[in-house]
Amino acid sequence: MKNTYRYLVSIFSFLLFFNMLVCCKKEVVAPVPVVIKEATDVNKFIYNGLKEYYLWADQVPNLMAAKYTVKDSLNAFLNTFTDPNLLFTSLLYKYKTIDKWSFIVDDSQIIDNWIQGISETMGFDFMLARVGSSDNLFGFVRYVFKGSPAEKAGLKRGDLFMKVNDQQLTITNYQTLLFSTSTYKLSLASASSNIISLNGKSVSMTAIQMQENPIQLDTVLNVNNLKVGYLVYNGFNADFDIQLNDVFKRFKDAAIDKLVLDLRYNGGGSVQTAKYLASMIYGTATSKVFFKSQYNTGLQAEIVKEDGAASLSENFTDKILKTSTTAETPINTLSMTKLYVITSDNTASASELLINGLIPYMQVYNVGINTAGKYVASFTIQDWDANGVVNPNNKWAMQPIVVKIANSAGVSDFVDGLVPDYSLEEDIVNLLPFGDQNETLLKAVLNNIKGLPPTAITLKSQKLGLKKVFDTRNISQFSKQMYINQFKKN
Secondary structure, three states: OHHHHHHHHHHHHHHHHHHHHHHHOOOOOOOOOOOOOOOOHHHHHHHHHHHHHOOOHHHOHHHHOHHHHOHHHHHHHHOOOOOHHHHHHHOOOOEOOOEOOOEEEOOHHHHHHHHHOEEEEOOEEEEEEEEOOOOEEEEEEEEEOOOOHHHHOOOOOOOEEEEEOOEEOEOOOHHHHHHOOOEEEEEEEEEEOOEEEEEEEEEEEEOEEEEOOOEEEEEEEEEOOEEEEEEEEOOEOHHHHHHHHHHHHHHHHOOOOEEEEEOOOOOOEEHHHHHHHHHHHOOOOOOOEEEEEEOOHHHHHHHHHHHOHHHHEEEOOOEEOOOOOOOOEEOOOOOOOEEEEEEOOOOOOHHHHHHHHHOOOOEEEEEEOOOOOOOEEEOOEEOEOOOOOEOOOOOOEEEOEEEEEEEOOOOOOOOOOOOOOEEOOOOOOOOOOOOOOOOHHHHHHHHHHOOOOOOOOOOHHHHHOEEEEEEHHHOOOOOOOEEOOOOOOO
16 A cells, blocks of 8 residues: 555656646747848849959959858848949959959940040040149140030140139149039130249130040151151040041051051050051051950850860951941051050050050050050940840949950060150140150150150259149049950850
């Protein structure tokens, strides 16, 4: 009986303990699955485009991260960016130090206009400078676009100006005075006895949307009984390839002895146009390499697999390809053995490609200062689908650096620019007309053609102690660009 009682107490105790365990146990709640929102079309377009084409993709951790091959992980990363511009710049390699040129826009038409040289403009290129420590500035006109409001107003190369809408330009107000209105009056000035002062003249202009013709001047100079072709060329714009070829026909018909190419204001443009111009100068040697291309590791391997290693080289050509508006056209070539080039720190990208690409084949004599030092090129990327159709819901376009370019000898990476054979700056307060044989840089070239030794030149701007403050070519993200023809994978 006693044992039975103990047995029942034990059973009761166990059941009580078990019940307590059941009662105290927390209810198990099934986890709620985390739903990762699909990233925006714009952010996916930016990421995928840079991963595929960007020259330095291999050196950007977030473009190479294995975890982002998982859709949810990539969406989570992309969703941390509400501003596409910030996503874009975050994925660039050493932005503003190594990669100073890649850019993105929210409307592809902006890039289309840039490539065509179309902008809203008064139509003149200028710089601003100050004398000594003064905060007062003056401007000097470097050149005027053909058919522009500036040309129609009578503005010309070498003109100086001090006031805008009757207000003196200063270090603090020039951006407001010059870039916040589409209409203004410039009060002109003159330099005399080391003093710059108003001369009582003025011009008024209203900006229009126009396309700049990069062929500023072509003429034949008579120099010691030699015929010297002189071309001022301000941009590698494919829309003017036929006109450029016509210039070389005129030079060829004139049987010029020497050629001077003035690239001091040429910030670059189309790589294909550079190839055409090189062929016009050197010759239509279609078996000779003009330049070589290098892409990121994955893209280069794919190009070689599909098209062969030879596709990484571009040779000289004997024709300008057919376009939607022009027929295939034979290249007019001069077959020169020596080229004279005028350069500056605004001579960039496709201009440097031209010079560097010709050096293995001919003597190139440069006068000026070091060029900009840009040996990489971009191309336009849009949000294409598998059939190459642009996503109608995404107008964004980007122009990332995709390729490094070297000449046939493998020379590239000239980060400090191409060094001139004769170093000389432009005399900014004594800008004579293009083609004037006494113009500072042209005169130095012509002296070499005449066989005269280089002589020291004292510039008027040096006597005045001028300090350059602003250059119109530095305000645009599109300056000093070089682009290749679009290619995309379907």
